[in-house]
Amino acid sequence: MPSLDSLDCRRSLEVAGKTYHYFSLPEAARHLGDISRLPASLKVLLENLLRWEDGATVHKKDFIALANWLKKRSSNQEIQYRPARVLMQDFTGVPAIVDLAAMRDAVSRAGADPQKINPLSPVDLVIDHSVMVDHFGSDRAFQENVEIEMQRNGERYAFLRWGQQAFDNFRVVPPGTGICHQVNLEYLGQVVWTRDENGDTYAYPDTLVGTDSHTTMINGLGILGWGVGGIEAEAAMLGQPVSMLIPEVVGFRLTGKLQEGMTATDLVLTVTQMLRKQGVVGKFVEFFGPGLDNLPLADRATISNMAPEYGATCGFFPVDQVTIDYLRLTGRDESRIALVEAYSKAQGLWRDSNTPDPVFTHTLELELADVVPSLAGPKRPQDRVALSDIGASFDLLLETTGKRQQAETAFEVKDEDFPLKHGAVVIAAITSCTNTSNPNVLMAAGLLAKKAVERGLQRQPWVKSSLAPGSKVVTDYLEKAGLTPYLNQLGFNLVGYGCTTCIGNSGPLSEPIGQAITDNDLIVSSVLSGNRNFEGRVHPLVKANWLASPPLVVAFALAGTTRIDLSREPLGFDDKNQPVYLKEIWPSSSEINAAVSQIDGSMFRRRYANVFDGDKNWQAISVGTGDTYEWNADSSYVQNPPFFEDIDKPAASPEDIEGARILALFGDSITTDHISPAGNIKANSPAGLYLQQLGVAPEDFNSYGSRRGNHEVMMRGTFANIRIKNEMLGGEEGGNTLYQPDGEKMSIYAAAMRYQSQNTPLVVIAGKEYGTGSSRDWAAKGTNLLGVKAVIAESFERIHRSNLIGMGVLALQFINGQTRQSLGLTGREILSIHGLSADIEPQQTLGVTIERPDGSHDTFEVLCRIDTTNEVQYFKAGGILHYVLRSLIK
Template sequence: MPSLDSLNCRRTLEVNGKTYHYFSLPEAAHQLGDISRLPASLKVLLENLLRHEDGVTVQPGDLDALAGWLKTRSADQEIQYRPARVLMQDFTGVPAVVDLTAMRDAVSKAGADPQQINPLSPVDLVIDHSVMVDRFGNADAYEQNVEIEMQRNGERYEFLRWGQQAFDNFQVVPPGTGICHQVNLEYLAQVAWTRDEDGETVVYPDTLVGTDSHTTMVNGLGVLGWGVGGIEAEAAMLGQPVSMLIPEVVGFRLTGELKEGVTATDLVLTVTQMLRKQGVVGKFVEFYGPGLDTLPLADRATIGNMAPEYGATCGFFPVDGITLDYLRLTGRDEDRIALVEAYYKAQGLWRDSNSPDPEFTHTLELELGSVVPSLAGPKRPQDRVALTDIGSNFDLLLETSGKKAEADRDFPVSGEAHGLKHGDVVIAAITSCTNTSNPNVLMAAGLVAKKAVERGLIRKPWVKTSLAPGSKVVTDYLLKAGLNNYLDELGFNLVGYGCTTCIGNSGPLPDPIGQSITDNDLIVSSVLSGNRNFEGRVHPLVKANWLASPPLVVAFALAGTTRIDLSREPLGEDNQGNPVYLKDIWPTSQEVNAEVAKIDGDMFRRRYADVFSGDEHWQAIPVTPGNTYEWNSNSSYVQNPPYFDAIGEPAPEPQDVLDARILALFGDSITTDHISPAGNIKASSPAGEYLQSLGVQPDDFNSYGSRRGNHEVMMRGTFANIRIRNEMLGGEEGGNTLYQPGGEKMPIYDAAMKYQAEGVPLVVIAGKEYGTGSSRDWAAKGTNLLGVKAVIAESFERIHRSNLIGMGVLALQFINGQDRQSLGLTGQEKLSIRGLSANIKPRQKLTVDIERADGSRESFEVLCRIDTLNEVQYFKAGGILHYVLRQMIGQA
C-alpha cells in the first residue's frame, strides 16, 4: 500500500545515472522538529513509519511520538513496524514453511489458487542448525559428518527442497554453506534495500527480523534486525506489521583502541559484562564515539551478535566508511556501495568523526585500551574472567562443589595411558557465528597453531577438537595463508559449516572419556568460541563451559586444562624439552594483519556466486514438483497441521467459553521453556510413545527442535517439561494434571485429548510473568492444539501474549487485586468466560463465572489482553495466519 505521505517528504536521489525514490528524514523534520540528535537506530524506525503511513496501522501520531522521543525518552507507545525481509534457520524455519504449505492446501480446498500463498517480504532460510560433530580430528571428518547429517535429516531436507522450488520470494541456503548470521553479513544484507513499485525504484534501510536470537549480528553492518518468534516471523513475511514499543536506547561510547594481543572476543565479553550490569533487557543499545574509527566491521559484528547475551533487543552500529570497506571486501556490487553512501548521507544516517553524538536514555563508556584477554564462564556469557584468573576461578568452583580434596587426583580412562582430572578440557571448539565471521581471530588461531607445531607442541589426547567455520570463505583464506595444515595437525580439522558446539551439536565424547566423567562425577571443561555456555547446553557431561577467542581455544587444547594461568605457566614442552609459554606462540597484530590483508573480494564472489544450488548431496534429494505438497502420513518429521481445516467456512463469531475445565494451575514465572517442547525426547513421554508407534527407535528420536515440523510430536511435548509444577498436584514436578471430574492423574496431553473428545473447552490459570523467556512459537501453537481457549494470568510477557492472540487463544489478566489464590481455585472448578461478541474491543473487561465442585458459584472480572485493533481482527479470524488466509480467499 502506498504511503499517505502526510508530511510530503517523498524525494528522489540520483546515483550513478539511476533515479531512486525515498522518504526523506530531513524533509520530515521540517514538520516533526529537529531529529538530528535522534539515535540512528530510531531514525531507521522513523523512516519505516514514514514509508508505511496508511492512516490505520501507522498514523501521524506515531510519527510525532517517535520524533518526540528526544523529549520523552519513553517506551510506552506501541508502533507497527514492517521489516524489509525475514531470516530463518532450519530449526525455526521448518515449522514456518509447514504453515505456509498448510495454507496452500487450505486455499486449494477452498477452490482458490494455492499460488496466492507466497511470502510478501523476502525470506531467506539458511540450513545451519543440523550438522553435528560426530566425527572429528581427521581429514575425512567433514565428509563423514555431511553424510550423517543428510541421512539423519533426509525427511526435513526433502521438504525444504520442495519449498525452495514451490514458493516465490523464498530462498533456501543448503546445508554445508555456513551459519545464517554470517551468510547474512557476508552476502544477504544490502544495507540499502531497493524495491520496484509501480515502475519506480524505492530505496530504504535494509531491516529484518529473524527466527534466531543472534540475528542481531547484522547490526554491526548498520542493518537493524533482531530475533522474534516463529509466529511473528510468519506474520511479517505475509505482510503483517510487527507490534513493538518505541524502545529506550542506551548509548555505549567507545574510545581509544585495543592493545596488542587483545582480541574482539575479549572486547565483546567485556561489553557483555558491562551491559548486563547496566540492565538493557528490551532496550536498543547503540555504539558511538571515536573508538568506532579503530573497530573493524568484523569486531562490530561480534559485538552485535552477543546482544541476546547482554540482554538487549539489538546492539546497533551506524553506517560509516568502515561499513563501505567491508561491503567492498566481501564483493558487493559497486553500484550498491555507491547507493549506500549516497542514501545514508542524504538521510542524515551517516556517521563520521564530525557527527554530533546522539542523545540516549542512558550512556556507558569503555576505553578500548583497558580491555584484557578474557574468557567467560563457567555457566553464563556475562561472567567474564580475566585469563590470568581462570585457574583460581576453577579452583573456587571445585571448592564450592565439594571437590577440592580430589582436585589433583588423576582418574583412570579405560584403555588409555592418560587419566582425567577435574578441570581438564574435553572439548575445544572453534565454532559459532560469534567469532568465525571475524578473520582477525581466525587468522590468529591459525598463527598460534603454526607456531605451536613449529615448537613441537601437540594437543592433549583427551581433548575433542573441531573447526566449524561460519562460511566457506574461511576455509579459502586459511588455505591461502597456509594455516589450515597447522590447525589440522593439532586436530582442528574442518567438521562442518554450521552451528555445532555452541547449540549443543558437539556430538558424543569418546566412550572412555564419557565413562570416566560419569563414573567419577568429574567437573570437566569445554572451551569454545561461541556465545552461549549454559550448563548442559554444550554437552550433558560437561559442567564448566568457557567462551573464548579462537586462538585461546587452540591454546587450551594444547594445555588440556583450565586449572592453569597461561600468563605464567607453560602450555607444554618443545622438542628439546624446554617449556613453551603462551607468549611464545601468540602472534603480533602485525603478523595477523599481514594474513588478513590476503583476503579479497573474489573469495566472497566465488563462494556466493551459486549459493542456493547446494552440493551433490543436496541436489540428489528427490523432489516431487507441484504447487502443493504431497504429505507423507508416515513422516515423523513433517506433518500437515490442522490449523486451517475449516478455513473454507466463514469465520465463526466469537462465542462465550462455557463450562471450561482447568487444564493446569501454575504459579509465577512460567516460561516458554516450561511450555514449549525442547531438548531430548523421553521414551516414556507421550511424544516418545508416539514416535515408537511409528517404528522410530529411541536412539533415532533426535530432539524436539529437529521435529518442530510435526505437530503430533510438538503438541505431545507442550507443558511436558520435567521441571514444570502444576499446583493441582501439590507442587509436584512434571507435565501431569488431574483429569476432572474424578481427579485421575495423567500427562497433560492425555487429559487434553480426553477433554477434546468430550467437547470440553480448557483454560490455563497462572501467576505473574506468564510466558517469559525466548519467544517460542510452539508455546502458543501447542497451547492452541491442546484445546486451550484462554490463559488467565496475573501478567504476561509481551511477545508470548501477542503469540497467544495470534493463535486464537485469549490472554486474560486478573484485576482488582485478585488471583488464583484469593479466588481459591483448586483445578476442580468449571469456568465460563462471558462478554465475548462480534463487537469485542481492545482491552475490554470480561466476566468469568466459577462453578465449584460443591455447586456453589461466584464471578470475577478480567481484563482481556487483546490490546490493539489489529489483534481484534486476528482473534475474530481465528488467529493471525487465519486472518491473512481469509483475506486471500475473500472472506475477511
C-alpha cells in the same frame, strides 16, 4: 509502497548516472521539526513509515510521534512497521514453510485459490542448523558429516525444495554453504535496498526480520533487523505489518581502543553483562562514540549478534566509512557501494567524527581499554567470568553441587590410558555465529595453534575438538594464511559449515567417556565460541558450558580442564618438559593484522557466485510439484499441523478461563531451550517413545530441531528438557509434573493429554525472564497444543511473549510485587482468570482467583501482556496466522 506522502518528502537522488527515488528525512523535518539527533535506528523506522503511509495502517500521527520521541525519549505510540525482507534458517524455516503449506490446504478447502498464500516480500532460507559433529579430528570429517546430514535430512530437504518451486519470492541456500547470519552479512545484506515500481527505482534502508534471534548480527552493518517467531515472520511474508510500540533506545558510548591481546569475544561478553544489568528487554541499543573508529565491522557484528543475550531487540551500529570498507572487502558491486554512501549521507544516516551524538533514553559508557580476557558460563551467556577466575568459578560450582571433596579425584575411563576429573574439557568447539563471523579471532586461533604445535603441544585426548566456520570464505583465508595445517594437527579439522555445537548438534561423545561421566556423575565442561550455553543445550552429559573466543577454545583444548588459571598456570609442557604459558603463544595484534590483510574481495565473489546451486547431493533430491503439498502420513519429519482445521468457521469469542490446573511451576530464566529443546531426543522421553512406535531407531532420532516439521514430535518435546525443574517436584530435573488432584507423577505431555481429555484448561506459572533465548515458535506452538491457555510470569522475554500471543496463549505478568512464592502457589491450586469475556484492551488488568486444596479462596491481579491493538485482533482470532488466513479467505 502506497505512500500518500502527506509531508511531500518524495525526492530523487543521482548516483553513478542512475536516478533513485526516495522519501527524504530532511524534507520531512521541515514539517516535523529538527530530527537530526534522533537515533539512527529510529530514523530508519521513520523512513519506513513515510514510505508506507496509506491512511489506514500508517498515519501522519505516527510521524509526529517519532519526532516527539526526542522530547520524552520514549513513546507509547503503536506503529505498523514493514521490513524489506525475511531471513530464515532451517530449524525455524521448515515449520514456517509447513505452516504455509497447511495454510494453502486450508484455503483450498475453503474454495479459494491456494496461490493467495505466497510471500509478498523476499524470503531467504539458509540451511545451516542440521549438520552434526558425528566425525571430527580427521581430514574426512567434513565429507563424512555432510553425507550423514543428507541421509538424515533428505525428507526435510525434499520438502524445502518443493517450497522453493511452489512459492514466489522464496530462495533456499543449500546445506554446506554457511550460517544464515554470515551469508546475510557477506552477501544478502545490501544496506540500501532498491525496488522498481511503475518504471521508477526506489531506494530505502535494507531492513528485515528473521526467524533466528541472532538475526540482529546484521545490525553491525547498519541494517536494522531482529528476530521474530516463525509465526510472526510468516505473517510478515504475507503482507502483515509488524505491530510494535516505538521503542526506547539505549545509547552505548564506546571510547578508546582494545588493549593488545583482547578479542571481540572479551568485548561482547563485557557488553552483554553491562546491558543485562541495565535491563534492555524490548528496547533498541545503539552504539556511538569515538571508539567506533577503532572497531572493525566484524567486531561490530559480534556485538550485534549477541543482542538476544543482553535482551535487546537489536544492537545497532550506524553506517560509516567502516561499513563502506567492509562492503568493498566482501566484493559488493561498486554501484551499490556508491548508493549506500550517497543515500546514507542524504538521509542523515551517516556517522563520522563530526556527527553530533544522538539523544537516547538512557546512556551507558565503556572504555575499550578496560576490557579483560573473559569467558561466560557455566549456564548463561550474561554470566561473564574473567579468564583468571575461571578455575575458582568452577570450584564454586563444585561447592554448590556438593562435589568439592571429589575435586582432585581421578575417575577411570574404560579402555583408555587417561582418567577423567571434574572440570575436564570434553568438548572444545570453534562453532558458528558469534565468532566464526570474525576473521580477527579466527586468525588468532590459527596463529595460536601454529605456535602451540611449534612448542610441541597437543590437545588432550579426552577433548572432542571441531571447527565449524560460518562461511566457506573462512576456509579460504585460513588456508591462504597457512594456518589450516596447525589447526588440523590439534584436531580442529573442518567438520561442517553450520551451527553445530552451539545449537546442540555437538554429536556423541565416545562411549567410554560418556560412561565415565554417567557412572560417576562428573561435572565436565565444554568450551565453545558460540553465543548460547543454556542448560541441556550443548550436550546432555555436559553440565558446565563456557563461551569463549576461538583462540581460548584452542587453549582450553590444550589444557584439557577448566579448573585452571591460564593467566598464570601453564597450558602444558614442551618436549624438554618446560612449561608453556598462554601469554607465550598468544598472537600479537600485528601478527593477526598481517594475516587478516591477506583477505580480499575475490574470495567472497568466488564463493557466492553460485550460492543457491548446492552440491550434487542437493541437486539430486527428487522434488515434488504442485501448488499444494502431498503430505505423507508415514513421515516422521513433516506432518500437516492441526492449527487451521476450523479456519472456515468464525473464531470463537474469548472467554474467561475457569477451573484451570497448573501444569508446571517454574523459577527464573526459563529459556526457550527449556520449553522446546533443540538437541538430543532421549529414547525414554514421550517424543522418543513416539518415534520408536513409528519404527525409528534411537540412532536415527536426529534432533528436536530437525523434527520441528512434525507437530506430534514437538508437542511431546515441549517442556521435555532434561535440565528443566518443575518446582512441584522439588529440585528434580526433567520434564515431569504432578497430575492433580491425586498428585501422580508423570511426564508433562502425559498430564496435559489427560487434562485435555477432561476439558480442563491449563496454566503455567514462572518467575523472571520467561522465554529467554532463541526465537523458537515451537515454544509457543507446543504450549498451545498441550492445552495451556495462559502463562503467568514475573517478566517475559520480548520474542516469546509475542509468540505466545501469536498462538492465542495469554501472557500474563504478576504485578504489585507479587510472585508465585508470595502467593504461596504449590501447583495444587485451581485458577480462574476473569476479564476476558469483555472487550479486551492492550495491557489491561485481569483478575485471578485461587481455589486452594483446603477450599479457601484468594484473588490477585495480573497485567495482560497483549501490548498492542493489533495483538488484540490476533488474540481474538485465535492467533496471528488465523487472523491473516481468515482475512485472505474473505
